[in-house]
Amino acid sequence: MTEQIITPSANDKNDTTTHNPETHNFDATDSYNFAYLDEQTKRMIRRALLKALAIPGYQVPFASREMPMPYGWGTGGVQVTAACLTPDDCVKVIDQGADDTTNAVSIRSFFARTAGVRTTEATDEASLIQTRHRIPETELTEGQLLVYQVPIPEPLRFLEPRETETRKMHALSEYGLMHVKLYEDISQHGHIATAYAYPVNVEGRYVMDPSPIPKFDNPKMSDCAAIQLFGAGREQRIYAIPPYSHVKSLDFEDYPFDRLRAPGACALCGADDSYLDEVIMDDQGTRMYVCSDTDYCSTRHERGHVGDQSDLFDSEEG
Amino acid sequence: MYVAVKGGEHAIANAHQWLGEIRRGDTLFDALSLDQIREQLALSVARVMAEGSLYDPDLAALAIKQARGDLIEAIFLIRAYRTTLPRLGYALPVDTSSMRCIRRISATFKDIPGGQILGPTFDYTHRLLDFRLAADGEIGAASKAEALSEDVPHILELLNRDDLIQEEELTNAEPGDLTREPLALPASRAVRLQALARGDEGFLLGLGYSTQRGYARNHAFVGELRIGMVAVEIMIPELGFAIEIGEVEVTECETVNQFQGSKTEPPQFTRGYGLTFGQQERKTIAMALVDRALRWRELGEDDLGAAAQDEEFVLSHCDNIQATGFVEHIKLPHYVDFQSELELVRQMRRDAATRQRRQQDD
Numbered sequence: 001m002t003e004q005i006i007t008p009s010a011n012d013k014n015d016t017t018t019h020n021p022e023t024h025n026f027d028a029t030d031s032y033n034f035a036y037l038d039e040q041t042k043r044m045i046r047r048a049l050l051k052a053l054a055i056p057g058y059q060v061p062f063a064s065r066e067m068p069m070p071y072g073w074g075t076g077g078v079q080v081t082a083a084c085l086t087p088d089d090c091v092k093v094i095d096q097g098a099d100d101t102t103n104a105v106s107i108r109s110f111f112a113r114t115a116g117v118r119t120t121e122a123t124d125e126a127s128l129i130q131t132r133h134r135i136p137e138t139e140l141t142e143g144q145l146l147v148y149q150v151p152i153p154e155p156l157r158f159l160e161p162r163e164t165e166t167r168k169m170h171a172l173s174e175y176g177l178m179h180v181k182l183y184e185d186i187s188q189h190g191h192i193a194t195a196y197a198y199p200v201n202v203e204g205r206y207v208m209d210p211s212p213i214p215k216f217d218n219p220k221m222s223d224c225a226a227i228q229l230f231g232a233g234r235e236q237r238i239y240a241i242p243p244y245s246h247v248k249s250l251d252f253e254d255y256p257f258d259r260l261r262a263p264g265a266c267a268l269c270g271a272d273d274s275y276l277d278e279v280i281m282d283d284q285g286t287r288m289y290v291c292s293d294t295d296y297c298s299t300r301h302e303r304g305h306v307g308d309q310s311d312l313f314d315s316e317e318g
Numbered sequence: 319m320y321v322a323v324k325g326g327e328h329a330i331a332n333a334h335q336w337l338g339e340i341r342r343g344d345t346l347f348d349a350l351s352l353d354q355i356r357e358q359l360a361l362s363v364a365r366v367m368a369e370g371s372l373y374d375p376d377l378a379a380l381a382i383k384q385a386r387g388d389l390i391e392a393i394f395l396i397r398a399y400r401t402t403l404p405r406l407g408y409a410l411p412v413d414t415s416s417m418r419c420i421r422r423i424s425a426t427f428k429d430i431p432g433g434q435i436l437g438p439t440f441d442y443t444h445r446l447l448d449f450r451l452a453a454d455g456e457i458g459a460a461s462k463a464e465a466l467s468e469d470v471p472h473i474l475e476l477l478n479r480d481d482l483i484q485e486e487e488l489t490n491a492e493p494g495d496l497t498r499e500p501l502a503l504p505a506s507r508a509v510r511l512q513a514l515a516r517g518d519e520g521f522l523l524g525l526g527y528s529t530q531r532g533y534a535r536n537h538a539f540v541g542e543l544r545i546g547m548v549a550v551e552i553m554i555p556e557l558g559f560a561i562e563i564g565e566v567e568v569t570e571c572e573t574v575n576q577f578q579g580s581k582t583e584p585p586q587f588t589r590g591y592g593l594t595f596g597q598q599e600r601k602t603i604a605m606a607l608v609d610r611a612l613r614w615r616e617l618g619e620d621d622l623g624a625a626a627q628d629e630e631f632v633l634s635h636c637d638n639i640q641a642t643g644f645v646e647h648i649k650l651p652h653y654v655d656f657q658s659e660l661e662l663v664r665q666m667r668r669d670a671a672t673r674q675r676r677q678q679d680d
């Protein structure tokens with residue numbers, strides 16, 4: 001066995017009690033393996049990633065480890081990131097499109113601390129971007145890795161709760177149930193009633209869950225120059241989309257897929273092509289719309305683009 | 319005035335500082351020592367060790383202190399710690415028939431070889447608050463008896479001798495390890511038992527209870543319940559023999575369950591099995607009930623559609639670290655998805671209004 005010993009200090013950073021050094025040989029300093037995971041675990045994850053890239057959209061089971069953050073908070077993405085990082089990497093972490101949401105901050109500082117890698121908020125500077133719920137607006141380039149945090153990797157899960165059944169359905173490309181569901185949506189609502197985690201077909205074979213990104217982001221997955229990796233820690237699955245793969249959102253000829261965003265332009269940078277967050281301003285229900293991608297918005301603003309209420313940007317900085 | 323959600327880092331640091339302070343409580347009172355937790359909250363320590371899958375009372379006590387007594391949080395701390403530990407070797411299967419029992423009871427026989435030992439149990443206590451404890455009253459030491467020196471055989475083996483109970487097949491197959499391989503279904507019984515041993519006490523309690531109330535009832539009696547210390551041995555290849563490296567406290571429960579028999583097989587009793595670290599009676603009995611319910615296929619019983627019979631349902635949901643993470647994660651921001659649904663609902667309402675107007679115009 002060549003597994004690395006890692007001290008427990010990740011868990012007790014807030015604890016002021018002293019351990020009994022007689023019985024437990026705790027190291028007071030942080031001495032993690034690079035990017036926290038031991039090398040054997042990283043190898044296991046890399047093997048799963050390679051298999052996933054070789055079979056685009058196929059969910060590869062992997063022996064997900066218990067991470068020092070809860071399941072459901074990005075443990076799959078964190079393990080994939082940890083297995084991919086090299087010391088030269090520059091990491092960006094977003095949640096809801098923003099670099100400064102609390103969980104993004106927490107994950108970014110985890111890698112800054114355990115891997116000592118550079119971090120950035122700029123999409124085009126990052127070599128690896130870990131995301132929850134969004135794809136950046138800035139087009140990704142070759143050499144970049146986009147790592148998605150995935151809660152439920154199985155696109156058929158809410159139609160058939162049993163893993164034993166859904167694996168069979170994938171093996172046989174038996175996706176009729178999904179089409180029936182989408183068709184029933186149309187007959188009931190006049191629309192496909194799925195606004196996020198909108199299912200896609202990868203390279204004409206596997207139906208895949210794109211993670212809970214808004215369907216606005218779906219087209220960005222197709223023909224993407226970056227490598228897209230998906231990690232579901234609790235559900236112990238990894239899947240992937242190699243660069244320039246064809247990714248198609250499921251639809252019908254007479255009800256083609258459409259992107260969906262709040263109409264209008266960003267109040268801060270004037271972008272009319274970005275996905276917008278609706279911000280409630282007061283108890284009268286006044287609203288403003290701003291880019292969900294904070295890097296996209298501030299970069300545009302720096303380049304002189306303005307929106308209706310750009311003065312808010314300036315006063316905040318001042 | 320629009321205020322962007324900035325300063326996450328600072329907010330997190332502040333929150334954790336506050337947590338540290340509130341964990342300590344009023345400094346008028348002494349801080350809890352790990353020794354106090356280990357010695358006086360021993361059943362909490364046992365649960366954290368069992369569901370944390372790590373036998374270390376000191377670390378479990380630390381986790382309980384750090385988690386402010388939230389046992390699932392403490393289990394989480396232990397799990398995250400243990401997952402990084404190197405595997406130095408694998409112990410031989412523990413021999414529970416040579417357990418040094420502090421408690422050993424059977425509900426199926428009035429008297430058993432070696433005798434019924436009640437041990438330190440809440441059973442038959444009257445659940446009256448003992449105000450002497452509030453007044454720091456020391457309750458005197460218990461009287462002592464000679465420890466049993468001989469091995470204590472399992473009661474159910476007596477039935478086995480008469481072929482009255484289904485015999486467990488001896489297998490030398492290497493047991494799976496859920497902490498190193500992803501769960502694959504259908505799972506072997508060894509993997510199922512590992513999952514149940516790590517599983518949430520409350521979840522298993524509810525499921526076990528449901529079998530008693532008719533959801534795949536399996537007519538269980540506690541054939542034997544025993545608590546005590548067992549030796550842990552590892553084989554040293556260089557020496558060519560096993561050496562004892564320590565001992566652990568475990569609770570073991572075997573249930574006797576009815577079995578109808580079939581055309582080819584005469585009626586015979588069957589078993590359910592539970593084993594956990596520490597003194598964990600409730601969990602171990604519930605585990606045995608659920609184990610027995612999950613065995614319907616191999617025992618040729620019908621699938622009654624009960625939750626406790628459903629391997630995928632039980633194994634996918636019994637782990638409280640997985641469950642609490644996912645249940646609680648919905649407090650994380652989801653506003654991007656919500657926005658997308660909001661736009662979709664607005665769009666559908668606009669369409670519906672248009673349709674309605676058209677109908678009125680017609």
Ligand SMILES: [Zn+2]
Binds near residue numbers: 271274290296300
């Ligand atoms: Zn903007």
